Amino acid sequence: MMKTMGALLLTSSLFAGGGSTPAEAKVSNFKFDFGDGPVEKGYIVVSASDGYSAEKGYGFATPEHMRNVPAKGTGVGADAVQFLQFGTKSMNTFNVDLPNGLYEVTVTLGDTARASVAAEGVFQIINMTGNGAVDKFQIPITDGQLNLLVTEGKAGTNFTLSALEIDKLSHHAVTNRTIYIGGDSTVANYYPLAASIQGGWGQMLEQFVDPKEFVVRNMASGGQIARGFRNDGQLEAILKYIKPGDYFILQLGINDTNPKNNTTEAEFKEIMRDMVRQVKATGATVVLSTPQGRATDFNAEQQHSSENRWYRHSIVGLAQEEQVPLVDLNVISSAYFTSIGPDETRSLYMTGDSLHPNRAGAIELARLVYEELKRQGMDGFVEKKEKE
Structure with a gap:
């Protein structure tokens, strides 16, 4: 399957019948495959050049600061995007429109020695180490959008992202105990x-x-x-x-x-x-x-x-x-x-x-x-x- 087909499938699911999708009809579960290689079945392709738009409902805030890179893994881990600007307060984020609620986010990194994951302006995961590292976190969304990036873990290393899975856990935007x-x-x-x-x-x-x-x-x-x-x-x-x-x-x-x-x-x-x-x-x-x-x-x-x-x-x-x-x-x-x-x-x-x-x-x-x-x-x- 070509990567462009993933985007078309998402567009049709979000906007079947045309016109704007009301907030309550927003998709609340996603699987993204980053980079410019073949897309994995069931995933939505995202290239470094894919900027955010409200019509699409996802994309990079500043795609000019992203780059497609290869990765040594398999499947979704065979390619990635690299964040050229980073920091917990950076605006160079991957944005996804989501209904407010509690979500579980699973992150798969590309090739990197050590990197952390930030969202909503703060760290979410500290120092994921090694190529293709996988971890997850819960996050409440209260403003209708997830804003995520991969950032500092070790100076001088690449901060890359291969895949992202987002699953809604609850309509209540409060973390579990x-x-x-x-x-x-x-x-x-x-x-x-x-x-x-x-x-x-x-x-x-x-x-x-x-x-x-x-x-x-x-x-x-x-x-x-x-x-x-x-x-x-x-x-x-x-x-x-x-x-x-x-x-x-x-x-x-x-x-x-x-x-x-x-x-x-x-x-x-x-x-x-x-x-x-x-x-x-x-x-x-x-x-x-x-x-x-x-x-x-x-x-x-x-x-x-x-x-x-x-x-x-x-x-x-x-x-x-x-x-x-x-x-x-x-x-x-x-x-x-x-x-x-x-x-x-x-x-x-x-x-x-x-x-x-x-x-x-x-x-x-x-x-x-x-x-x-x-x-x-x-x-x-x-x-x-x-x-x-």
């Missing part, structure tokens, strides 16, 4: 999500969450510090959507202690306090978590401990001062590591890396977080573990 997570590389997502070798506990926590109660939005990113999470867009995205009944779990400190980041412990604590107070003001529940230790933190008696590392004492003190729940993952994980011993502990970390958990390690850390949250009386969790 959500667990938002903030953190660093020990918490972040790794791709492909279902089979990554490395893992962050935030990526794996969903396995212990009842999908009827919560969706999980992991906004953690590698190398992140408290100041960066607050100032560079991740907290902004959470504050845009978070509401009473939601949870926000925040774990930072590992990178803040690195001298290159120039953050004293006192500064770290006050930045964290500011974030806690901003989220508490929305009526959501804030949970602070301390980072787990290194695989090598065993003493001569084979006891694991890292209590004096990574500004843990300030995190514990802040939780007490602001009266928010604390998951002391540092102490909890050390007890677990002691129980399984040094060899089994090392097997839960990446090879040759004492800091970053592998997939199995991330699952165990997520289990410890889940068990502690459940112990403290928080709802929405279920006993479940990925089969190895």
Whole structure:
């Protein structure tokens, strides 16, 4: 099928019988295949040169800043478009007219080392890594249009988009109950999500969450510090959507202690306090978590401990001062590591890396977080573990 046929099919479905389509008759489910290669069955073709028009109901706001590019995947992943201008506030967006409501958006990237997805002027997905990465997010549409782009993940890399699927979940433009997570590389997502070798506990926590109660939005990113999470867009995205009944779990400190980041412990604590107070003001529940230790933190008696590392004492003190729940993952994980011993502990970390958990390690850390949250009386969790 030629790509032009996809556009003709969309036009006929939107405007059968001619004339304008009333707002209530807008299409609310789409599948877009980007680039100039063959179109996949069931998808609407979008080339980099396809500008938005109200008649069509979709297109790029500034097609002059888009480019068709090849991609190494198959099917919809065999080609893509590249965003030549980007940034969460950029006007160089792909726009889709939609009836107001709640939507699930599935994104497939083209060839890129690392890229993030933004919509409605804020981050939606942080640091998708590798060619053809796939992820999804929920978003409420309140102004009749989705405005999306692929943007910064790693400077100097291409920001590309191969496919987009949009499915309406509800007429109500309100996010489902959500667990938002903030953190660093020990918490972040790794791709492909279902089979990554490395893992962050935030990526794996969903396995212990009842999908009827919560969706999980992991906004953690590698190398992140408290100041960066607050100032560079991740907290902004959470504050845009978070509401009473939601949870926000925040774990930072590992990178803040690195001298290159120039953050004293006192500064770290006050930045964290500011974030806690901003989220508490929305009526959501804030949970602070301390980072787990290194695989090598065993003493001569084979006891694991890292209590004096990574500004843990300030995190514990802040939780007490602001009266928010604390998951002391540092102490909890050390007890677990002691129980399984040094060899089994090392097997839960990446090879040759004492800091970053592998997939199995991330699952165990997520289990410890889940068990502690459940112990403290928080709802929405279920006993479940990925089969190895």
